[in-house]
Amino acid sequence: MNDSMEFLYPEKWLSKASTGERVACELRMRIISGLIESGTTLSENKLAAEYNVSRSPIREALKVLSNENLIRLERMGAVVVGLTEKEIEEIYDVRLLIETFVFERLVKNDTAHVVKELTKIFEMMQIAIKYKDADEFALQDVLFHETIIRSINHSYITMIWNNTKPVMESFILLSMRMHFNEKYDDLSRIMKNHELYIDAISSKNREIMIQSLHQNFDDVQGKVDDLWMSQQMLSKAWEQEKE
Amino acid sequence: MNDSMEFLYPEKWLSKASTGERVACELRMRIISGLIESGTTLSENKLAAEYNVSRSPIREALKVLSNENLIRLERMGAVVVGLTEKEIEEIYDVRLLIETFVFERLVKNDTAHVVKELTKIFEMMQIAIKYKDADEFALQDVLFHETIIRSINHSYITMIWNNTKPVMESFILLSMRMHFNEKYDDLSRIMKNHELYIDAISSKNREIMIQSLHQNFDDVQGKVDDLWMSQQMLSKAWEQEKE
């Protein structure tokens, strides 16, 4: 593989990850960012050569990506499905679905502990903005929703989250990197919406929750545009690098 | 492994399955049926020896079961989580959640094709009852719901289904085997409920859909009892066989 190759996924998030997980994270980023185009056929041998590892971790990674609907494992090779606008809307469908469910469960119990945790994450996000750390911001953003979802200890809801989280994370990561330094309006809107989430859970107010969920949902279109632009730019950068 | 060992999962459903898938299906059945108790630690080497295969397909199977929340992959060994009453309720939560979502999507389009397919499956179920074929009945029952869910072509909803289906299938399979020849009342109730599903989709009537979903949900408690009894009986049979 080209020595000048850079990894898209933050290496510091992979401290205790196995080779298979690393490959999965990197491939995921490359697929979602568009560096690996939809329709491409990936072969285990080629990937193994490319990443200088054996087929074992590659196989593991492909299984993971297949579970996340990013590739289709076929008889000869793995076909990249990728993320179109449709898939992104669908993944947000699922998040809306499970977060609504979670909220209904959540308000039946004491929410003080969750609210405290969410507030902490909220403040972390503010720090990330202050230091213009897009990756950290994305991480905390995902963690925010994960905290809400895991708080009800529902094994199958958690399972759904575990399967959608990686795609979500990569998507948000790319989107944030793209516009973190430009769109301050976006950031303040995101922060306000997260505040709304906390309020909704704190006050157990269904109206506010629906409002914040929809707000989040409305943001998707913007994020899709971000992704598209991100894909364009990365492709260009890639082409230039190859020359 | 004991030569008298019998496989719980129908072999005819595994015609084109790889060794890994076979092992996954069999282990899943043994975990859900209670033959492998919760808390047990499974080792790749022992399983490989037990099933006379190498570690590769065993690893694959364990990854699958881990995704289904049936085991927890830890540093040393895979700890069996199993299916308690809580997990079963939770898996039905998810089915209720996604089938509700699917229904809302479904009624926006023409449902004639789906209704036709469902009617076919319904008639297959009747034949299965006629010939007292519990396994076939379970297969068609699962297929019924799969047909509904896949009909909207929503990749992430399909993903959720793919992750819950195997557990669902095993659970229903065991439940049906247990009581297929006794509880005709149950069967007719199940059939009536499936008829209700078809009606709801055909007439696009939300009221009926909610009714059938809840009916289905109310059945769960009975099924949990079935599972518990099934686990007891299988354990006893196993103990006797060992002597």
Add this chain to the structure above:
DNA sequence: ACGAGTATACTTGTATACAAGTAGTATTAT
């Protein structure tokens, strides 16, 4: 008797080897 350290028998993660099957191409026979 009891605690520290070591030996051992396990565990997983990764690399490699082999077998079976498939697509596509080249070659050969008609």
Add this chain to the structure above:
DNA sequence: ATAATACTACTTGTATACAAGTATACTCGT
């Protein structure tokens, strides 16, 4: 020229080998 066949270069699935790390038990020193 064309169709059929054989060959080549791939593919995945499974088995095996090796490395690194961990828990248990045992031995040795006090």
